[in-house]
Amino acid sequence: MSPPDSMTEIWVYLTAQPLLWLTLTLAVYLLAMALHRKAGGHPAVNPVLVSVTVLVSLLLATGTPYQRYFDGAQFVHFLLGPTTVALAIPLHGQLKRLLAMGGPLLIALVVGSLTAGLSAYIIGALLGASAPTVASLAPKSVTTPIAMGIAERLGGLASLTAVFVILTGIFGAIFAAGILKRLGVKDDASIGFAMGLASHGIGTARAFQINEQTGAFAALAMGLNGLFTALTLPWLLPMLSPLLR
Amino acid sequence: MIAAFALLLAFQLAGEALRVALHLPVPGPVIGMALLLVYLIIRRGPSQPLRQTSGTLLQNLSLMFVPAGTGVMLHAGRLVDEAWPITIALVASTVLGLAATGLTLHFLTRDRKTGETP
Numbered sequence: 001m002s003p004p005d006s007m008t009e010i011w012v013y014l015t016a017q018p019l020l021w022l023t024l025t026l027a028v029y030l031l032a033m034a035l036h037r038k039a040g041g042h043p044a045v046n047p048v049l050v051s052v053t054v055l056v057s058l059l060l061a062t063g064t065p066y067q068r069y070f071d072g073a074q075f076v077h078f079l080l081g082p083t084t085v086a087l088a089i090p091l092h093g094q095l096k097r098l099l100a101m102g103g104p105l106l107i108a109l110v111v112g113s114l115t116a117g118l119s120a121y122i123i124g125a126l127l128g129a130s131a132p133t134v135a136s137l138a139p140k141s142v143t144t145p146i147a148m149g150i151a152e153r154l155g156g157l158a159s160l161t162a163v164f165v166i167l168t169g170i171f172g173a174i175f176a177a178g179i180l181k182r183l184g185v186k187d188d189a190s191i192g193f194a195m196g197l198a199s200h201g202i203g204t205a206r207a208f209q210i211n212e213q214t215g216a217f218a219a220l221a222m223g224l225n226g227l228f229t230a231l232t233l234p235w236l237l238p239m240l241s242p243l244l245r
Numbered sequence: 246m247i248a249a250f251a252l253l254l255a256f257q258l259a260g261e262a263l264r265v266a267l268h269l270p271v272p273g274p275v276i277g278m279a280l281l282l283v284y285l286i287i288r289r290g291p292s293q294p295l296r297q298t299s300g301t302l303l304q305n306l307s308l309m310f311v312p313a314g315t316g317v318m319l320h321a322g323r324l325v326d327e328a329w330p331i332t333i334a335l336v337a338s339t340v341l342g343l344a345a346t347g348l349t350l351h352f353l354t355r356d357r358k359t360g361e362t363p
Binding site (some may be wrong): 123128198 | 250254260261270271272275277278281282285286290291292296298300301302303304305306307308309310311312313314315316317318319320323324327329330333334335337338339340341342343344345346347349350351353354
């Protein structure tokens with residue numbers, strides 16, 4: 001009975017190669033997208049949520065450590081950089097409207113950004129979450145690379161922050177449009193700006209599914225909120241933390 | 246397509262260089278996005294290949310969060326131990342952030358909109 005042996009050998013060889021997990025990441029994502037389409041684009045069948053669930057199950061079932069998975073998946077992760085740069089194109093397309101709304105956008109940015117960041121910190125602290133968890137929660141509405149940098153400066157854990165950021169993004173992508181509609185917010189600009197501010201890139205990806213205008217406002221909010229949060233949270237939270245002890 | 250991709254990478258690289266040189270608190274790609282926006286304003290819009298390549302990347306933005314999202318498995322213990330505070334803080338603060346942003350912008354721009362559309 002040599003076939004099972006050689007099968008095992010092939011498997012052992014492949015699981016150690018970046019190629020296997022890179023291919024699986026793409027294949028699982030394509031499957032999640034097909035499922036998303038089949039569900040009529042229903043936001044609950046979120047492609048990120050489905051992909052992460054399937055991949056974590058696969059990794060746990062095969063006993064593969066995350067680091068080995070990431071050796072392959074990092075090539076996809078890397079594309080986040082140039083894709084963030086590419087957000088300038090829809091922004092440019094909506095530039096006239098964005099500039100015409102400059103004042104209201106800046107006010108909404110300050111109100112929304114402080115609400116999202118401070119409420120996460122205060123609620124987490126009041127409910128008794130540990131200090132590193134609370135520090136990792138505060139920047140959760142900000143795009144992953146900025147959030148990780150802020151969390152480290154606040155005494156949080158960068159990789160835990162990445163998880164919170166993505167959970168927040170998935171939640172926003174699934175529920176944001178429904179919540180805003182219920183509040184009577186129905187115009188593309190306000191919906192997009194709120195989605196990008198509260199749920200960064202994943203919310204922005206969802207906003208682009210609504211239409212390009214909603215997506216452009218989401219992209220702008222994501223960039224502005226990243227900038228504003230990076231400049232305010234690192235000195236605001238240390239002033240706040242003695243009050244919550 | 247390769248030229249457009251190289252252009253995006255070049256702007257990201259310029260963003261990284263500026264971040265390190267000026268000790269900026271914002272990541273390189275976000276600075277690169279701002280630089281590309283300035284370039285597009287000067288150039289009066291993107292070329293066709295740049296528009297296509299960017300469109301393809303942006304349509305698959307969700308995919309690029311999958312590798313970092315899978316990192317959730319590293320924190321299973323903490324997420325289980327602190328499940329309630331984490332869930333409530335994440336959900337409540339995201340809803341509050343959405344509502345605060347959406348309602349503020351909606352009310353500040355409402356008059357203008359009713360003026361435009363009857």
